[in-house]
Amino acid sequence: MEQIYKQYYSRLFSFINSKVHNREDAISELSNCIEPIINSLAPKYAQALYLSEIKEKLHQCCSYKYDNFENIIEFDIKNKNCNFC
Numbered sequence: 001m002e003q004i005y006k007q008y009y010s011r012l013f014s015f016i017n018s019k020v021h022n023r024e025d026a027i028s029e030l031s032n033c034i035e036p037i038i039n040s041l042a043p044k045y046a047q048a049l050y051l052s053e054i055k056e057k058l059h060q061c062c063s064y065k066y067d068n069f070e071n072i073i074e075f076d077i078k079n080k081n082c083n084f085c
Contacts, residue, residue, distance in 0.1 A: 038046045061082040065074040
């Protein structure tokens with residue numbers, strides 16, 4: 001099943017890259033496609049994908065320092081123009 005999704009996303013990204021001219025257009029096009037796909041998944045899988053996306057966005061905006069128990073003890077904003085922070 002995972003291989004099917006990888007193939008689908010690979011074809012989807014290729015299609016979108018052929019239709020868009022910049023990163024913002026690509027993100028907009030992808031968000032229109034991916035959200036319905038995620039919503040069609042079983043709830044536990046959809047939640048895992050959303051959490052993964054949130055984690056990725058958090059790491060794009062900030063860098064983190066962790067304690068021995070993987071708790072965040074400090075963070076620095078990487079990008080002052082971040083739309084999320």
